[in-house]
Amino acid sequence: MHDTIHTRQACILQSLCTYLNEDCKKLIKEYLNTDSEANSCMEQTVMVVYVIRKEGAEPEDDPEDIDVLIKGAEAPSGLGNIAQARALVFGLTHCLNLSYPPELKFTFEAFQKILGNLDGQRLSSKAQFLKNKLMGTADGIFMFLLS
Template sequence: MAVFVIRGEEDTLQAPYDIGIVIEGVKVLNELPSIAHACAMVFGLIYTLNLSYPVELKYTFDALQKLFMEIEPKKMTRRVCSLSVKL
């Protein structure tokens, strides 16, 4: 599962040519308006397709979900709760 951004090599500050999402090597969405939209769509796809978080990014996704997107914020793990207090 990944969010991809395609930019030209000559100027990295230009708007990207394409932003999209790949799941298990298959491009499922493209031409998204921004990286923020792509991140929100990743969560939507995870819930819709009943996918589990990638093991190496489990805590990252959990923190994004609970703190920034405010999805089930009352069910925080201790690690996420500790980060919330520090922020």
């Protein structure tokens, strides 16, 4: 198994979705390079990180392509890993003042307001609970980000 910082970041972000009881698969869609329906599925998605894998590739193998789609348009990115793609989605959401996807609103809120420290005074109760837990230890947030 590859143990890189990118793998750890991707796992942390997926854990954040899971902790907040949201489906990470709503943010990241994986397709095989032989999937003929992938393009039509991607065009119907409002906001997604898509990963194209070669048929027969192992989970630890590098994907063929990773990109971001917002409202059916591909964001020019040249991304090398899933963690960077997720960060781009969160950043674009903030910069373009886009609404959070309803099915991932707590994940987006936590990333933007707690980890990004943007408008962190107004939090939902779920995000406030997470923030309190992270701040409960001296290195809580660093352990969360780097573990």
